[in-house]
Each structure stands twice: as structure tokens, then as C-alpha cells.
Amino acid sequence: MRKMLAAVSRVLSGASQKPASRVLVASRNFANDATFEIKKCDLHRLEEGPPVTTVLTREDGLKYYRMMQTVRRMELKADQLYKQKIIRGFCHLCDGQEACCVGLEAGINPTDHLITAYRAHGFTFTRGLSVREILAELTGRKGGCAKGKGGSMHMYAKNFYGGNGIVGAQVPLGAGIALACKYNGKDEVCLTLYGDGAANQGQIFEAYNMAALWKLPCIFICENNRYGMGTSVERAAASTDYYKRGDFIPGLRVDGMDILCVREATRFAAAYCRSGKGPILLELQTYRYHGHSMSDPGVSYRTREEIQEVRSKSDPIMLLKDRMVNSSLASVEELKEIDVEVRKEIEDAAQFATADPEPPLEELGYHIYSSDPPFEVRGANQWIKLKSVS
Amino acid sequence: MAAVSGLVRRPLREVSGLLKRRFHWTAPAALQVTVRDAINQGMDEELERDEKVFLLGEEVAQYDGAYKMGFAGIAVGAAMAGLRPICEFMTFNFSMQAIDQVINSAAKTYYMSGGLQPVPIVFRGPNGASAGVAAQHSQCFAAWYGHCPGLKVVSPWNSEDAKGLIKSAIRDNNPVVVLENELMYGVPFEFPPEAQSKDFLIPIGKAKIERQGTHITVVSHSRPVGHCLEAAAVLSKEGVECEVINMRTIRPMDMETIEASVMKTNHLVTVEGGWPQFGVGAEICARIMEGPAFNFLDAPAVRVTGADVPMPYAKILEDNSIPQVKDIIFAIKKTLNI
Numbered sequence: 001m002r003k004m005l006a007a008v009s010r011v012l013s014g015a016s017q018k019p020a021s022r023v024l025v026a027s028r029n030f031a032n033d034a035t036f037e038i039k040k041c042d043l044h045r046l047e048e049g050p051p052v053t054t055v056l057t058r059e060d061g062l063k064y065y066r067m068m069q070t071v072r073r074m075e076l077k078a079d080q081l082y083k084q085k086i087i088r089g090f091c092h093l094c095d096g097q098e099a100c101c102v103g104l105e106a107g108i109n110p111t112d113h114l115i116t117a118y119r120a121h122g123f124t125f126t127r128g129l130s131v132r133e134i135l136a137e138l139t140g141r142k143g144g145c146a147k148g149k150g151g152s153m154h155m156y157a158k159n160f161y162g163g164n165g166i167v168g169a170q171v172p173l174g175a176g177i178a179l180a181c182k183y184n185g186k187d188e189v190c191l192t193l194y195g196d197g198a199a200n201q202g203q204i205f206e207a208y209n210m211a212a213l214w215k216l217p218c219i220f221i222c223e224n225n226r227y228g229m230g231t232s233v234e235r236a237a238a239s240t241d242y243y244k245r246g247d248f249i250p251g252l253r254v255d256g257m258d259i260l261c262v263r264e265a266t267r268f269a270a271a272y273c274r275s276g277k278g279p280i281l282l283e284l285q286t287y288r289y290h291g292h293s294m295s296d297p298g299v300s301y302r303t304r305e306e307i308q309e310v311r312s313k314s315d316p317i318m319l320l321k322d323r324m325v326n327s328s329l330a331s332v333e334e335l336k337e338i339d340v341e342v343r344k345e346i347e348d349a350a351q352f353a354t355a356d357p358e359p360p361l362e363e364l365g366y367h368i369y370s371s372d373p374p375f376e377v378r379g380a381n382q383w384i385k386l387k388s389v390s
Numbered sequence: 391m392a393a394v395s396g397l398v399r400r401p402l403r404e405v406s407g408l409l410k411r412r413f414h415w416t417a418p419a420a421l422q423v424t425v426r427d428a429i430n431q432g433m434d435e436e437l438e439r440d441e442k443v444f445l446l447g448e449e450v451a452q453y454d455g456a457y458k459m460g461f462a463g464i465a466v467g468a469a470m471a472g473l474r475p476i477c478e479f480m481t482f483n484f485s486m487q488a489i490d491q492v493i494n495s496a497a498k499t500y501y502m503s504g505g506l507q508p509v510p511i512v513f514r515g516p517n518g519a520s521a522g523v524a525a526q527h528s529q530c531f532a533a534w535y536g537h538c539p540g541l542k543v544v545s546p547w548n549s550e551d552a553k554g555l556i557k558s559a560i561r562d563n564n565p566v567v568v569l570e571n572e573l574m575y576g577v578p579f580e581f582p583p584e585a586q587s588k589d590f591l592i593p594i595g596k597a598k599i600e601r602q603g604t605h606i607t608v609v610s611h612s613r614p615v616g617h618c619l620e621a622a623a624v625l626s627k628e629g630v631e632c633e634v635i636n637m638r639t640i641r642p643m644d645m646e647t648i649e650a651s652v653m654k655t656n657h658l659v660t661v662e663g664g665w666p667q668f669g670v671g672a673e674i675c676a677r678i679m680e681g682p683a684f685n686f687l688d689a690p691a692v693r694v695t696g697a698d699v700p701m702p703y704a705k706i707l708e709d710n711s712i713p714q715v716k717d718i719i720f721a722i723k724k725t726l727n728i
Contacts, residue, residue, distance in 0.1 A: 113471065147504030154502035161470050161507070166494050172460045173495055176467020176475075183444070183473060190471075206460025367501045368539050370508035371563040375642070377539070382680040390505065 033057040034327035038261045044244045044251035044281075050268035054260050058329045064106065064259055065324065066338050068098035068317045071122040073346045074131050075290075078121065078138055082294045086354055087138045090152050090165075092119040096289040099259040099316035100223055101126045104191060106259070107266025113181065115161040115174045116193035118153040119223075119288075123193075127160035131346060135353035143352065148359040149367065168194060168201035171220070175207040178218035178279070189217040189273040191266075197228020199242050208246050208279070215278035219269045220246060222283045223256065229292040230301040243283035256284030257314040260323075287314070362387065421586065426575040428549035428585075429514075432556040433476060435588045440474060443560055447478030447515075462488030462513070466495045469511035469565075476560060479515035482531045482569065489534075496565035497540035510563045514556065517545070517569035518612065518663045519701060519712050528701035530664030532611065535567045536640040536673070542566040542594050543640040547615040549579040551638055554592025562594060569640070571613045597644040599651070603633035606657035606722055609648055609674060611637040614661045614694075614713055621718040632722065640670060645677050652683040657725050658691040663712055666695040694721045 033055050041049045075095040081087045094101070101122035104114070116123050124134050129145050137144030138152055145155050153165040161177060164170035174192025181188040194204060199222050211218045222242040226233055233240045243251035250272075254265040262284060269280045287310045291298025298307070324330040365377035365386030377386040423431070437443050446465045462485070465477035479485045485492060496509045518530040535543045542564055546552040552570065559566035584590055600615065601622055610618045615636045622632035633651050637644065652658050658678060660671030671693035678684055678691055697711040 115467070145504070146502060146506065149504040150502040156503040156506045161467070162499075162503075164495070166490055169463060169490055169495055172463020172491065173467035173470065175460075176464035176469070177471040178467075179464060180468045180471035180473045183468070203459040203463060207464065210460055210464060367503075367505040369542070369564045370500050370505070370510075 029328075030058055030330065031328045034323075034329055036260055036323055036327075038258060038264060039255045041255075041261070041265055042243065042253035044241075044246075044253075045248075046250045046252070049252055050261075050264040054264050056260060056323070056329065058324075060106070061320065061324045061329050062334075062338070064102050065317070065320055065330070065335060066342065067102045067105075067126060068259065068320065069339060069342045070131060070345065071095075071098045071101060071125055072317060073342050074125065074134065074349075075121060077135065077346050077350050079290065079294070081135070081139065081350065081353070087152075087294075088140070090118065091138065091294040092152065092292065093290040093294070094119045094122040094288060096310065096315070097223065097225060097256070097286045098122060099262050099319075100256050100284050100286050103256075103259040103262025104221070104266050106263040108189065108191065108270055111159065111186070112188050112270070113159045113161070113174075113177050113190040114193070115164070115170050115177060115190065116223075117164055117167065117170055117195060117198065119195070120153065120155060120163040123160065124155040124157060124163065127157045129155065129157045129160075131349040132352050135349045136356050139353040139356075140358060141353060141356035142359040143356040147363070147367075168198040168203055170194065171198070171201075171204045172207045174220075175211045175216055175218050175279075178211065178216035179214065181217050182214070187217075187274050189219055189270050191219045191221055193221045193223055195228060196222060196224040196226065196233050196240075196242060197231070197236065199224075199245060200237055208249055208281075211279040212246075212249055215276060217273035217276075218279040219266075219273055220249070220279060220281045222281070223286055224283055225286050225288045227288075227292070227301065230296065232301065241283075243281055246279070246281040249279050249281050251281035251283065253283045253285065256286030257310075257316045257319065259316055259320055363389075366390075421581040422578040423549045423553075423581040424576055424578045425546070425549050425552045425570070428553040428579075428581070429556055429570065429575075432553040433560070436557055436560040439588070440560075442472065443474045443476065444468075445476050445478065447476075448480045448484070459488045459491065462491040463495065465511055465513075466491050466509060466565075469496070469509045470499070470507060474510050474512075474560065476512045476514060479513065481520075481527055481572070482515050482517040483527050483529055485513065485515070485531065486529075492535070492541070492565070492567070493538055497538050499540075500564070501540055508563050509565050511565050512556070512559045512562075512568060513565070514559070514568035514570060516572035516575070518571055519696070519708070520572045522703060522705070522708065523701075524703040525700035530569075530662070530696065531567075532569055532640050532662065532664050533669045533673075535569070536643075536670065538641075540565070541641060543569065544594055544638060545569045545611040545640055546638065547574070547612055547636050548577075549581055550585045551592060551598075551636070553585060554590055555594070555638065558591045558594050561591070566594070569612065574613050592638065595639050595642045595644055597638055597647040598636045599633060599647065600636045601632065601634040603631035603655065605631050605655055606633065606659060606726060607635060607648065607651040607655045608632050608659050608661060608718070608722065609635045609637060609651075609671075610661040611640060611670065612663060614663055614718075617713060617715050617718055618661055620715045621722065624715070624719060625722060630722070630726065630728070637670075643673070643677075645674075645681065648674060649678070649681050649683040652678060653686045656686050656688040658683075658687065659694060659718070659721050659725055660691070661694040661713055661718055661721075663696050665698055666693060667698065669693070669695055671695060689725050689727065692721050692725045694718050 105126040133145040178190040365388040
């Protein structure tokens with residue numbers, strides 16, 4: 001009773017403009033938390049895996065829901081802007097894979113590190129940048145997180161190293177970041193992501209080798225969305241047990257559509273690395289609704305039925321929503337409210353991203369070198385002299 | 391941390407101990423130091439000065455078995471995360487496997503991130519022709535790396551260059567490629583007093599006039615600088631005074647020094663070990679035409695380069711695939727029409 005009254009008074013004090021339904025929602029009694037069963041992970045070279053049950057608090061649940069919905073709507077907005085030709089070039093969308101970026105972030109600290117390949121918008125958001133900065137970078141404006149210099153595949157944030165365009169190159173980089181973590185001795189870990197397409201690359205095995213030899217706190221993560229561009233995993237890999245491909249590196253196969261499963265696996269992996277045992281490998285089994293990029297309709301190598309089946313049975317946002325509603329962690333109306341807020345946030349961001357000016361031509365030559373005095377950069381002919389400022 | 395940093399920092403301390411003892415025995419003015427020792431000294435001083443600096447590479451320190459693309463990427467990642475790695479390639483030919491990491495992950499990142507993500511890394515190792523190592527191990531990469539904005543590329547000739555440039559490279563917050571030369575490692579040079587200081591730095595982007603002259607400007611980098619000085623000595627006896635410029639840096643290139651010299655001598659010969667097409671000399675010639683020095687030329691600028699062939703193995707063939715002193719003299723005389 002007391003809880004209910006407190007909830008009501010909290011709402012009422014800030015509810016001057018809120019519609020009546022808001023007050024109604026707040027007067028219901030929600031559970032503070034609930035325990036859920038999650039799928040057991042397949043293990044490679046591990047005696048034990050992550051727990052098969054987990055506790056989700058209402059607060060966390062709402063946070064994850066909002067984050068996943070934000071990533072979802074942001075990616076769909078990017079799709080729209082691309083079709084309007086306001087976004088150009090490369091655009092690799094991650095809708096369907098929201099449980100991965102949000103779940104991974106939920107299992108680590110902001111002081112940990114993360115690097116991924118080009119399907120990076122979701123991670124850019126979960127690592128702390130705003131939708132505004134991300135969309136404005138996609139539209140190539142000066143308000144973009146890289147001032148319009150990078151575009152879709154080159155977004156950076158604190159402890160987030162992109163956004164990398166060359167397939168697989170980010171994996172040795174991630175091992176190097178893990179090396180720095182170990183060198184600095186602050187118990188930080190580095191999440192190093194790659195896809196099923198990149199998983200057969202030689203440099204990844206080089207990185208596995210060195211990470212294992214030097215016991216680097218590196219969590220290698222294969223985001224297996226079943227297709228490397230248009231090639232299904234069965235046609236690409238002699239072994240599709242990506243969680244075992246690290247050979248001497250222990251691995252886990254994780255349900256990448258269930259955010260709680262991802263979170264628990266990440267917590268488990270991070271604890272493993274922090275204890276000094278060396279690297280570990282996670283395979284997140286997930287799915288992307290869009291094609292590989294905006295130039296791929298995504299239906300020439302897979303059926304619409306398959307896509308529809310995943311959407312109706314395994315959508316990560318739907319799974320979380322159902323869990324929360326069925327265990328009274330939240331109400332349908334409340335979650336709809338969040339949807340409305342998220343839509344507005346995305347709309348505002350898209351407005352900004354469309355209206356913000358392009359970077360000034362004078363800055364074309366900027367940011368060649370770090371920490372240097374200004375110097376001259378050659379333009380398209382010898383008379384065009386650009387200034388370069390660090 | 392101790393395990394990793396010990397692996398890559400300890401052995402050089404042992405070397406530096408030896409070097410320190412040598413200093414106490416000889417008078418500074420007469421100090422002879424090989425290029426190899428100069429590099430090691432420079433690295434050791436920088437390792438001592440900043441604990442973020444560390445070494446990584448093939449067969450470096452006690453570590454056997456690092457592999458090219460992997461370890462170059464690891465080095466770049468460590469630099470992104472705030473350390474200051476010195477990544478050694480056994481030769482720059484191996485860097486071709488890792489070149490994606492050097493260019494796409496290191497050189498371009500500060501620009502692509504809009505100034506957010508610096509990459510303070512040094513890539514070093516022997517570049518260009520050696521002796522009898524044949525085609526796959528003899529390529530000069532000055533032109534390839536010099537092509538790329540975002541990279542700095544230096545090419546030391548003597549011991550002083552080697553020490554001053556490696557130290558500047560390590561202290562630079564940008565990716566720097568240091569193109570050394572295997573045949574120069576064992577060559578001793580006189581080490582001037584200022585080079586013996588722990589803070590001796592040679593600025594990146596500044597060439598040095600090794601020999602003053604009035605009749606012709608001869609521009610070179612790395613080992614061929616020595617050949618140019620030999621040619622200049624021979625020609626001096628015939629009354630021709632060559633101004634020999636040691637570029638020291640490939641990118642950013644010091645055109646001012648070269649132009650000022652050409653405006654004085656009215657003649658230009660460039661000398662390099664790499665192939666002629668799209669090479670360092672080609673770039674110098676193009677820029678001379680665009681600048682004030684063009685109007686001062688009394689003859690077309692001339693290039694002396696490696697032969698346009700993959701490096702052969704047989705000694706007589708190899709000797710004739712790189713610029714020899716006689717080739718430089720011939721080119722100078724042709725330019726001066728004598």
C-alpha cells in the first residue's frame with residue numbers, strides 16, 4: 001500500500017501535463033524484479049557455464065527495453081533516410097541483433113573496451129553516443145560524432161574503437177586493446193567482435209594465438225547472424241561451431257536473441273578474463289532482418305518466410321516485452337509509452353541530422369595528424385592549399 | 391602487467407648498461423657508434439623515459455613466434471588504447487602482409503574519427519635492398535608509405551639520424567614508419583656531443599645538408615646518401631662541387647630545403663634505392679616544377695634509382711640493380727653537360 005502511494009505521489013508531483021492514463025499506470029503494483037530461466041550455453045573447454053537462471057529488475061528491464069527499442073527505431077530511420085538518399089555510401093543495419101549490443105553492454109562496465117566491424121550503429125549507441133550524433137554522422141554533417149569525416153563505419157567513442165571497415169582487421173586491434181588493459185593493470189577487458197563471415201580469416205587465428213599465449217583479457221565474440229553477405233554459414237565454413245574455433249580458447253555458444261542470455265554470458269566471460277585466465281570466446285547466435293547492407297535486399301539468399309519466422313518467434317524486443325509483462329515487471333501501456341518517447345527521440349534526431357549543415361570546406365584538411373602545429377595540405381591542384389589543424 | 395611489460399622492456403636495459411660503460415672510456419668528441427647501437431640507444435632511452443613505450447615484433451625481446459598481420463594489428467590496437475608501441479618488422483617486406491593495419495587502422499584513423507582517436511605507434515625495421523636476399527626481401531617501401539596521408543615516414547642514413555629520428559618517432563603522437571637499412575646497421579659513424587644527450591631529437595620533416603656545394607643539388611635518403619657523398623668527393627677533385635642533401639624524412643617532405651638549394655645550384659639529381667616509377671625522385675621532380683625553383687633550373691631534373699626489375703640474386707646482377715657511385719657520377723655529369 002505504501003509502495004503504491006509513493007508511486008502515485010511520485011507520478012503526481014511530476015505529472016502536471018501527463019494524461020490520465022499515466023496516473024493509472026503508476027497506481028498499479030509492479031514487481032521489483034523477477035527470475036527467469038535462460039537457455040543453457042553450449043560449452044567448449046569449460047567445466048561450467050553461465051547460470052541458467054537470472055534476476056531481472058524492473059529498472060534494468062525498462063532500461064534494456066528502451067535501449068533496444070531505440071536501436072531498432074534508429075536503424076529503421078537510417079533505412080528510411082538512405083532510401084531518401086540523405087544517407088550515402090555504406091549502411092549496414094543491425095535490426096534484429098539488438099539483444100547483442102544491449103546485452104553485451106549490460107554485462108560489462110563503461111570502463112571496459114569494445115571494438116567491432118562495420119555493423120556498428122547499435123554499439124555506438126550502447127557505448128554512450130546519442131542518436132543525434134549517430135544519425136548526423138550517417139548524413140555526413142558537422143554535428144556527427146566524427147564531424148562527418150567518417151560515416152557509417154567510422155564512429156568512435158570513449159572506450160569504443162569503431163566501426164572498422166576492413167573485415168577481420170578489428171580482431172587483432174581488439175587483442176591489442178586487451179594487451180593495453182593487461183599492461184595497465186586495471187582489470188579491464190576488451191570485447192572484440194566479428195561476424196560469421198570474418199570468422200575464417202587468418203588474422204583472427206593469429207590474434208587467438210597471441211591472446212592465448214599472453215593470456216590477454218580479450219573476449220572474442222562471433223556475432224553469428226547466419227549469413228556473411230549472401231553466403232550462408234553452411235556454404236562458408238568447414239566448421240560452423242564458431243564457439244569452438246578458438247581451439248585452445250574456451251568458448252560458449254549463446255542465444256543472441258535473448259538479452260538476458262547475452263548478459264549472463266558476458267558477465268561470465270568478463271569474470272573469466274578478469275581473473276587472469278586469458279581469452280575466451282562467445283558465439284552469439286543472432287539474426288539480421290535487413291540484408292547485408294542497404295544495397296542488398298536480403299531475400300535472394302534466404303526466404304521471406306525465414307525472416308518472418310524469426311520476427312514472430314525470436315524477436316529480441318518482443319521476447320523481453322513478453323517476459324516483463326507476464327511477470328508484472330511492466331505493463332503493456334507503459335512499454336507503449338516508451339515506444340512513443342523513443343519515436344520522438346528518433347524523429348528529433350533525424351530532423352537534426354537532416355537540417356545540420358555539412359562540415360565546412362575549410363576543414364577538409366583537418367585531423368591528418370594529432371598534436372601537430374597547423375600545416376598546409378595539397379588540394380586537387382597545386383594552387384588549392386588546404387589548412388590542416390590537429 | 392609485469393609479465394607483459396617485462397617481456398618487452400627488460401632485455402634492452404641490459405644493452406643500455408653496456409653502452410653506458412662505453413661512454414666513460416672514450417672522449418666524447420671521438421665517439422664512434424654504429425647505426426644499430428644508435429637505434430638501440432634511442433629506443434632504450436625512450437623506454438626508460440615513458441613507461442607507456444614498449445616493443446613488439448617478430449623475434450623481438452624473448453618472444454618467438456609473433457605473426458605479421460596479427461601482431462601489427464595488436465600493436466595498433468594497443469596504441470589506440472593509449473600505449474606507445476614500437477612495432478618491429480623483421481624487414482618491411484613482411485609489412486606488406488600487415489600493410490592494411492598500417493594504412494587502414496593506423497594512418498587513416500585520426501582523420502576518420504574527426505580528431506578523436508590518435509594512434510601513437512612506430513613501425514620500424516630494415517627497408518630496401520640487402521645483400522643476396524633476392525626479390526621478395528629487397529623492396530624499398532619509401533614510395534608506398536610516403537604516398538599515404540596520416541602517416542609520417544622517416545629514413546635515417548647515419549647513426550645520428552637513426553638515434554634522433556627514432557626518438558622523435560617514438561615521441562610523436564602519430565603513426566611513424568621508420569625505414570632503416572640492414573647494410574647500414576654495422577656501420578660506425580662519429581657521434582657528435584649533442585647526439586649523446588638523452589633528449590637529442592631530430593625533427594621529423596626537416597632535411598639536412600650534408601655537404602655544401604655550388605654546382606648541383608644531389609638529394610637522397612638512406613644508404614645512397616653515403617654513395618652521393620662518395621661521388622661528391624670524386625667530383626670535387628675535378629672541380630665540381632655537389633651540394634648533398636640527406637632528406638631524413640620522406641613524409642612530410644622538406645621541399646623548402648631542396649628548393650632553396652636548387653635555386654642556388656640550378657641543377658638537380660635525385661638518388662634513391664627504390665624503383666623509378668612513382669618513386670621518391672618522381673615526387674621531388676613534380677614538386678620542383680610546381681614551385682619557385684623551376685625557373686632556376688638550367689637543365690631537366692634527373693633521377694637515379696634502383697633498376698626497374700625485381701631484385702636478382704646473383705651478385706653481379708644485384709650490384710647493377712641498385713645505384714652505384716659511378717651511376718650517380720654519370721648522372722651528375724650528364725646534368726651538368728660535362
